[in-house]
Amino acid sequence: MFSKKTISTAALALLMGAGALVAASAPASARVVCNRDGDCWHTENAPRVPGVRFETHPDDWYFHQHWDGADRHYRDYHTGRGYYRSGVWITL
Numbered sequence: 625m626f627s628k629k630t631i632s633t634a635a636l637a638l639l640m641g642a643g644a645l646v647a648a649s650a651p652a653s654a655r656v657v658c659n660r661d662g663d664c665w666h667t668e669n670a671p672r673v674p675g676v677r678f679e680t681h682p683d684d685w686y687f688h689q690h691w692d693g694a695d696r697h698y699r700d701y702h703t704g705r706g707y708y709r710s711g712v713w714i715t716l
Contacts (some may be wrong), residue, residue, distance in 0.1 A: 625665040658696065663708035664689075665699040671707040671716065678707070 657671070658679045662707040670680045691698050699708050706715040 656681040656683065656686050657707070659708060661710050662696040663699050663711060665697055665708055666701050667704075668698070671705070673707060673716070676709075687697075 653668050654666055655668075655670065656664055658681070659669050660677065664686075666683070666686070670678055686698070689696065689698075697711065697713065699713075702708075702713045704715055706713055708714070
C-alpha cells in the first residue's frame with residue numbers, strides 16, 4: 625500500500641521532470657552577429673541600425689570558425705543594446 629508521502633514525492637518528481645522538458649524544448653535565441661569590419665559577438669537579438677549591415681549566424685557557428693586569422697575577430701559579450709564597430713562597442 626502506498627503512503628501519501630510516496631504519492632506526493634512521485635507527483636513532485638513528475639512535475640519537475642515535465643518542467644525540465646518544457647525548458648529544454650524552448651528554442652534558443654542566441655546567435656553570432658558579425659559586421660563588415662570582422663567584429664563578431666554573441667547576442668540574443670541582431671541589432672537594427674540604419675545604414676549598417678550585419679551577418680547573422682546560428683549560435684554554434686562560433687565553434688566552427690578559426691579565430692586566429694586576421695579577417696574575423698571575436699569580441700566579448702557586452703550587456704545592453706548595441707553593436708561593435710572597429711572593435712569598439714557602440715551603445716544604442
